[in-house]
Amino acid sequence: MTSRIYYTKPSITEKEIEYATDAARNGWGERCYEYIHRFEELFKQHLGVKYAIATSSCTGALHMGLAALGVGPGDEVILADTNWIASAAPITYLGAKPVFVDILPDTWCLDPQRVREAITPKTKAIIAVHLYGNLCEMDELMTIGEQHGIPVIEDAAEAIGSVYHGKRAGSIGKFGAFSFHGTKTVTTGEGGMFVTNDADLYEHVLTLSNHGRARGQTKQFWPDMVGFKYKISNIQAAIGCAQLERIDDLISRKREIFRSYCEGVSSISGISMNPELNGTQNGFWMPTLVFSQETGITRENLQAAFRSESIDARVFFWPLSSLPPFEPVLKNRVSYDIPGRAVNLPSYHDLSESDLRRVVNVIRSLSASVSSNQ
């Protein structure tokens, strides 16, 4: 009986266990923020930003950041239709409307031309989500933002290790948000990070993150505004510190896994994978295969083939506008087309060479059987 291959699994070593144990044993009282502050420092250094606030999730980081930018009822926020709902949900929490636009066929990220067309007087922000590690066209999006006076936000939850013209994903826009959910490249179980280079925005979000209590407020239990409670715990941050000490290895293993899949399928025609455009580095959070229409291979073929070999393969994100809470936007052709012939491959750090070969063999035999039927 062959063992099951999961699509994600955290990379946990003795270091994570040691730090978490130390936090559980000693990280209380005066020391209850030690790992949290260290986690924020390490993350700032890694990313090259001035300010960071660790949170309980990326969703929470986005919610606070959007609130601090003044997004509210009646406002619109533009983002790609191809996305996980966590990028859109905080917009709705604030009473604003997510405006879903189409993606580029090669990066599967926001199409800047579609962003331009979607801007109205109500547009309050643009959220650039770096999908599966692939980078958005940040230069163009930042230009559009400047021309219209609209902040561009980066949801970099999937883009640890991705670099755009020398800058790490998440460090370019008005603010960046990260996730350390158990499926992400760096994990704390659950967790997130808000980052920015804007001192005022940082102070505002810091106050919001502490139930509205400003740093300089000397009165105890005296919130100056209604804030949020999206804090990370010291124990989670301890695991995060260990992960950040290993971040170069965590990123390079993701890149190795991608390369291995790339080589494995290179002889099969009609497959495209996550691109790495000139001047960029892709963190390859989720190696993804998109089959061309000509191959005739569908999501259902792929799911069945992987399932029969006890391998987890994930469906490509459905267009958010096709989900029950939203209105369909059928003109988003690319977003509606790609999921029907795409799949995410397993990509956790501890995958062995033979695991990788098993995954590649499924793709090879599926491609061979489909082309022999044609």
Ligand SMILES: *Cc1c(COP(=O)(O)O)cnc(C)c1O
């Ligand atoms: C995982 C993910 C999130 C949500 O992160 P949480 O920490 O679970 O809130 C948000 N955006 C994107 C793009 C993600 O992949």
